[in-house]
Amino acid sequence: MRVEPLVLAMLACFAGGLFLFERLASEVLEGETLQVDQSILLALRRPGDLSAPIGPAWLAHAVDDITALGGVTVLTLVTLLVTAYLLFDRRSRTAFFVLLSVLTGWLASTSLKFLVARPRPEVVPHLVDVTDFSFPSGHAMVSAVTYLTLGALLARIQIYRSARVFVMGAGVFLTLVVGMSRVFLGVHYPTDVLGGWCAGALWALGCWMLLRFLGDAGGDRNGSGTGGPSGKE
Template sequence: MQRIKTWLNQYEPMTLITFACLAGGLFLLQRLTSEVMEGETLGFDRTILLWLREPGNLAQPIGPHWLTHAIGDITSLGGITVLSILTLLATIYLLLDRRTAIAAFLFLSVLSGWLASTGLKILIARARPDIVPHLVDVNDLSFPSGHAMVSAVTYLTLGALLARTQRYRATRIFVMGAGIFLAVIIGLSRVYLGVHYPTDVLAGWVAGSLWALLCWLVSKRFIARTAGEAESERR
């Protein structure tokens, strides 16, 4: 018991919470992946996809026409082009501001998140849904949703970095909430457009959040140590 207390005292409460979230998220992702590979989620996925289409015309999504266009715009926010430009601009800004360690953290987090998403797609090899017509063109594998996963990594990481600079707690909560909101609506847009099963998106959210947490945990000490060394050099 004393050894456990000694081990716990070595870490900050937030770090311990992060470890707990990582463990819970990994368990959820493993269970979800197992259910998907066994075909246990297909009934749920099918029901949601059909519910989002007009009963007499599966090529027509529910809702007004402007909603389809709006959701097409939203899904672009999670595309590789937009995320790459956003990450590149943010990285350049951080480099110009002489925050090299944070710039490297952001760039490597997003890049590794994209690579992890691609690797999982190849490993699981789940085909795209053919239950309803796709409203946008897609040509890769389905599980997990790359839009959901990489947007979660990108926007949560950017939100965490921006929140660190905010003075007020309410502002920090808003910034992180905005990152979560963007990741959520981007994931939902993929289901509405018929290009992903709901479980693809759920897995993308979980995996993306886990990856962002893991990168934050690994980089936390590195960034703090680098900042300390830079401060010592100034002195």
């Protein structure tokens, strides 16, 4: 049976990402990354006052707003609204795929946190309240699952390649800024965020591979794919 090059590339990326996450988690459990993690957190605070982040006052407010993009409330609203839209658009399989991807990603994030059980960083004061474990960052992981999944779905229905690149780029950008905001706020080590990005991307890729295996989700209405003509500039 002939295997598409894209499928092979996805499998290779999945295997590589799984290896990287395993190595990162191993280093975290052994405490090998702690010194670098703490150095980065300290570098983001003023030397004379560790409760004050570097940069102008508006930056802290902006980062606080950005981190909300990866919070439970915002991601739940985004997921439910997208799911409802897809249902109204007669794309029930795609709606189920989006909802299931995000929900299972959330469960996976929580499970990994309890398995690793890494305490939150205390080298600098937290700028927002947190209560659970630290690795991997839930904000980084679930925002990656949500925004990368939605980006991939939206990219498939774009006619022009430039539009597809922009949509996927927007998903990656949102994932990155949410993760970085957690480090700036002092509630996660940088390796927590790296682990969250890696695990979230893996989860989104795994769900997307499963979707391809089960059949094209874009064929809900008429049995054809959602993607428009390919290759246009």
